[in-house]
Amino acid sequence: MKIQKVYTTTDVHVAGEAFRIIHNVPLIHYQSLEQLYEKFPQMYEVEKNLLLNEPRGFAGLNGCLVLPPISPEADAAVLFFNHEGTVPVHYGGIVAVITALLECGHLQTNETSEYKIETLTGVISVTAIVEQEEVVSVRLESDPCHVIQQDVQLAHSRLNTKFSLVQADQVYAVFEKRNLPVEIRVEDLSELKSWACTVFQALDSEAQVQAAILLDDSALDVGRIKSITFREDQFIVRSPGFGPTFACYTSLLAKGALRSEQGLVNESIFESRLAAKVAEQTENVYQFTVTSRGFITGLQTFVLDPTDPLAAGFLLK
Template sequence: MRSVRTLSIVGCHAEGEVGDVIIGGVLDVPGKTMYDKLVHFQTKDDQIRQLVLNEPRGRASMNTNLLLPPCNPLADAGFLILESEEYAPMSGSNTICTATVLLETGIIPMKEPITRLNLDTAAGLVGVTAECSGGKCKYVAFDNVPSFVSALDIPIEVPGLGTISVDVAWGGMWYAIVDASSIGLKVENQYGPQLVEVGQRIKRAVQAQYTPIHPENPSIRGVSILSITEPLEEGPGYKTAKNTVVVSPGRFDRSPCGTGTSARLAVLHARGQIKEGEMFRHRSIIDTEFETHIRGTTKVGKYDAVLPTVKGRAWITSYKQVVLDPEDPYPNGFRVGDQWHVSIDP
């Protein structure tokens, strides 16, 4: 078979969200940190991301993770998160997928009943604890990077909607968080088109009116993702809530979203609604669940921060090779409006 590029990929999803893992076909790139490597691919070799995520090889509702040698000497492996519109510094579902693939393919030896490893991400070092049995990762828990609130109850003017109150928090990505009732909707599939359309409009309005900057890496700035939330509820020995995350260019995260959960934990803690060590079960629009808690607190620059731990499951779905024929007219793929949502200008 003729090919100018061949990538070896393990298909995977975590609680419904696709997070395939490239395990071969890409050489390492220069960089003292994983964030440096992220910038390299973003500015010098973005063709890989476009090739695997755009049609005809990809689709709107998927991510791909790229395994690379780590930069941090404490890490067992490094990886970058490729999304449709960006390179995310961190992602919970993608961390769970990557850890599952590393262990279930034997790239990192699995130890039963518990395997511990460290993953180097563009947001920092992430510790992973995998519960393993019979060669399968039953659950993967990760100790996320410190998460914190940039601002609560920001009034954002959204054309056609008026003033919307928005929280902005860091959970490994910069999130805008909006209560579903404030936009007259519920986190249910029947409201899917409206949730996506309104969510994209609010996100763009936040981007125009408020720019959070990470105190430890000023290059990480600006909201790129939005969570629409339902109220916190009391359960037997835990608290629970539902949310959906609107990922650009306009689709739902199928999982409860690990970084979004971390950002929400920071907001709930700042509001006094959840305590350190208290169990929180976060549900997605398809009712999959992450089990989470705050394992401690810290400071990030001037911000009070929480240390979230998020636990979920992933399943390998395929083993495949993605190739690019030298005469393929779409080396960067393409997008079509019936699947790739394009928001109406506000």
């Protein structure tokens, strides 16, 4: 084996969604996260493919590049990316990063349990509770969320349904499951993927939609929902999703199906859960707090062998 490059990573899952935190990549000069964000697709294409794609990664893996902060108030900076490219902010990724930094000793604990993570969208405050050197709880607050448009008719001959356009961390199309003869469960995954394929075919005209959510609110009377989220590439989000949870919450509040003082638990197809509540409301704009935790699943070293025919990896959907 010939070794050309070596990378170390910490793998963390948050409610089932996997994150690969990369610690050592080739250094490049940048003056801001915005500048690094623009350079990333070209400068780190090899690293992205090697560490996210199969056979070393998989289709649902997210990348987190942790850096020294530029802002003097921040404890660390992070750039998020996935198979499609860079992502401005990923709330689940923030939970993963603060968990790895504290549990691996890269960031010292403090008495307040308050930490600040710099992202492309700004500095995000998190509360991380550490007990016996383990992060047992991470709480953070979302950016403002709002409904862009309600009761939008989906233009497709084989799917007569409506959806809500919601701005959370990105723009989501939120569909209710009431008239769909399928359940959000692993046994019906084939039918769910077929539904998603049809939806994205019809959403071509809605260029701003970045993900589609199927929402089951049949247990809303006890403060619980179940959802599945498909990204633009039709990969499934491997958790209830922080952004999707905020989007569902926003849609339900805007329709009057839920009161702002009610908390909400969102369950994924894999039965992992996220609990959220309203932190602030200004007219029809909402901010939420969510509490979760991350679990370190691996400390790994990867090498790039220049003779490896699959150095760039591949993806199976």
